[in-house]
Amino acid sequence: MDAGPRHCRIAVIGAGFGGIAAGLRLRGAGRDDFLIFDRGTEVGGTWRDNTYPGCACDVPSHMYSLSFMPNPAWSRSFSGQPEIWSYLRRCAASLRPHLRLSHEILGASWRSGRWVLSTSRGEYTADFLVAAGGPLSSPVVPPLPGLSSFAGSAFHSARWRHDLDLTGRQVAVVGTGASAVQFVPRIAPLVAGLRVFQRTAPWVLPRGDRDFTAREKRWFGRVPALRRLARAGVYWGREMAALGFLHPPVMRLAERTARRHLAASIADPSLRRALTPAYRMGCKRVLLSDDFYPALTRPHVTVVTSPLTEVTPTSLRTADGSSHPVDTIIFGTGFEATEPPLAALIRGRDGQTLASAWGGSMHAYLGSGVFGFPNLFLLLGPNTGLGHTSVVFMIECQVDHLLRLLTHIDTAGGGAWEPTREAQDRFVASIDRRMTGTVWQSGGCRSWYQDRTGRVSTLWPGHTWSYWLRTRRFAAKAYHRVAAS
Secondary structure: OOOOOOOOEEEEOOOOOHHHHHHHHHHHHHOOEEEOOOOOOOOOHHHHOOOOOOEEOOOOOOOOOOOOOOOOOOEOOOOEHHHHHHHHHOOOHHHHHHHHHHHHEEEEEEEEOOOEEOOOEEEEEEEEEEEOOOOOOEOOOOOOHHHOOOOEEEHHHHOOOOOOOOOOEEEEEOOOOOOOHHHHHHHOOOOOOOEOOOOOOOOOEOOOOOOOOHHHHHHHOHHHHHHHHHHHHHHHHHHHEEEEHHHHHHHHHHHHHHHHHHHHHHOOOHHHHHHHOOOOOOOOOOOEEOOOOOOOOOOEEEEEOOOEEEEEEEEEOOOOOOOOEEOOOEEEEOOOOOOOHHHHHHHOOOOHHHHHHHHOOOOOOOOEEEEOOOOOEEOOOOOOEEEOOOHHHHHHHHHHHHHHHHHHHHHHHOOEEEOHHHHHHHHHHHHHHOOOOHHHHOOOOOOOOOOOOOOOOEOOOOOHHHHHHHHHHOOHEEEEEEEEO
């Protein structure tokens, strides 16, 4: 058990992008009394955990970084996992005294005017709790009948088995989402046979990745204005792309680009039909890849579209009666984005868990504060994810709002504060109104953006500048002080 203070003013759960950004901005504001808890042995969150071959970001490097911690030395236009993880470790270097790594959160309860955190390394207390666990931190493996009987190796892409040599193996990949399109091209040349089980075909656009030249990196380092200009260009380009998500007919232009990409990559008409989506682009996550389609044309690679029904000790069976012998299963089946496990561990002032209060559909004022949970602040909470650009921008907006909230509370004499029910309800209602007609609601698909009630509780239904406007103006009347006990 660690020595040192067991109470802090602010406890932050998670040492990924959100937790690191919060720590850096808190220190910059002179608020040094905080601790950052993480179950891992190192910082980095999803960029620490996802080490599968080909893992990279789909947002250009200069935008997928903290605005106040620029990196002029990005090697590529779309950075890979090792480089992003290295960047996060550098960002967190000054936070080491505040880190409590290998501290898994077992529970967090509001008691007698403070948060009591139960961790795998003992109990801590805090006046404020910042939950920055991230929406892509808990992998999902589908409950396939017979999976426990499988005699081979089975793992999720977020828990990659680097000790397992895939050379010469018969491999099944379940899922064709953002992770699969990156690792399938990397493992296809190694394996003896590869079966890719596709539930719904994804929309895939060309990635267009490239190395930055030595001259470009030199200029980015010497001329900060040039680096800021490059970031601004990416930002506004992505904001323009948001129009297609908000107004689905606009998406037809991008769909034509994707269809040309598919036609140029896949000559076989039957395979091309199998890989053609039957819903509007953007309804599910839009993927970027130049090598996924070519990997599927290899003679030993098969795309299976019949639904999986059962796993036997040596094979996977599908609804059409086929049996597919494999010795390895890799799940590229995503994460618990709409019902994060952390929500079941946080209890508010009436003893109710956050998960119970949400009832299967996440909701929060500005995606950050929740009625009934005093001095709790969520980073990348409900309706703050994005389909078109960098969530790091949203994190920075939220952290700045957190600092404004802390200043308001200090000015008001401290105490326990939370959003009013009315402010929260108005905000959630406005989100639902704005979501109507977007591609996520009307695009003709079922996606992980939607929760079990059918609401899109993960994404922001607008441009990111509109969220910036909402969070930069602190509305004191949206919060109220509650009794400490």
